[in-house]
Amino acid sequence: MSVQACPECAADVTFAAEPEMNSILECGECMGELEVVSVEPLIIAVAPEVEEDWGE
Amino acid sequence: MISIAIIGGAGYIGGELLRLLLGHPEAEVVAVSSTRLAGRRVDGDHPNLRGRTPLTYVEPGAVPEVDVMFFTGSGLDDVDGRAELRQRAKIVFDLSSDLRLGDPELFRFHYGREHPTPELLGTATPGLPELHREQLRVAELVSVPGCMATAATLALMPLARAGLIEPAVTVDGRVGSSGSGASAGEMNLHAERSGVLRLFAPLNHRHQAEISAFTGLEVKMTATGVDAVRGVQAVARTTAKPGTTEAAIRAAYRKAYADEPFVRVVAQKRGNYRLPEPKILLGSNYCEVGFAFDPDSGQLLAVGALDNLVKGGAGNAVQSLNIRMGWAEDTGLTFTGLHPM
Ligand SMILES: [Zn+2]
Secondary structure, three states, X not given: OEEEEOXXXXXXXXXXXXXXXXXXXXXXXXXXXXXXXXXXXXXXXXXXXXXXXXXX | OEEEEEEOOOOHHXXXXXXXXXXXXXXXXXXXXXXXXXOOEHHHHOHHHOOOOOOEEEOHHHOOOEEEEEEOOOOOOOHHHHHHHHOOXXXXXXXXXXXXXXXXXHHHHHHOOOOOOHHHOOOOEXXXXXXXXXXXXXXXXXXXXXXXXXXXXXXXXXXXXXXXXXXXXXXXXXXXXXXXXXXXXXXXXXXXXXXXXXXXXXXXXXXXXXXXXXXXXXXXXXXXXXXXXXXXXXXXXXXXXXXXXXXXXXXXXXXXXXOOOOEEEOOOOOOOOXXXXXXXXXXXXXXXXXXXXXXXXXXXXXXXXXXXXHHHHHHHHHHHHHHHHOOOOOOOXXXXXXXXX
């Protein structure tokens, strides 16, 4: 279990399992989507915003 | 077990006090008074309590000596009767506006009359645990703040305490119809109330004095009645001091409420409920607070939401009682609200 600061709001984000590269998780405080961009060392970044496409 | 009397149990606040205290393992409600309904069953007036209590209303004069007494309505028109009742209890919680302000001049400005017992102003401990927990542990007279005052104060307090905002603040309070009580009147006819967005206090709503006293800010307040039965949302417009960052604002809220059992900080990036909204808090003792910030202009919006009858009234009183008696603070208050509803 490891803890990182949310890059959006600085709240503690806790990883329950071993973090995997590119896995997505949510910050419990700001509900921002975060992505694991490096495992060794562990780095999380705000995930790119996927725009919902309603115009197909 | 402690014995409890509710003076003025027939209104909405009285009903909520009864609902919470009937589910409280340490409290026994022994008397509920109503001048209008004396002799009638309390569950006739509060049908959600059917099967939960055999109590009937009594005249205030018939209320016995108790450990704790709750007043839901004003005693200003019968100060001798109120003083006599207070003698029958060791600890008193006043949910009316009688003792909320500390200054007779302010009272005259906001309530349009002289306070008949000005010597009592400033003697009650505010029933706002987040600001007055230590004083509540030993208080004998507690004055529970107004519902919109509680929502706005909890939204603004972290910013004021951290010195992040300029003192001038405007508060836009929105409140459901139960905030104006259970008495009938033309304004509460369905035909007149349904669908409203009524600016019933366009300037200087009386709760602004309470918010100013709690936060030290210069508060101006507007209040609007909206088409809901329960719920308060207070939107406070503030200006951040130069150099303020979103991280500092978040840190101020986090620090203020990290250990608070009933305040949740909500300022989210996604979802339907990104900022505090009373809808999901109804029936619960939670207050949610949050903010939105534009660093370019310094505009900083602080938002608070709660159920006006629970965290804005009866729930705050029971939380204060729990603190006063040394019980777990959430005793009898663990309902989490409903979704959807
Ligand atoms: Zn976050």
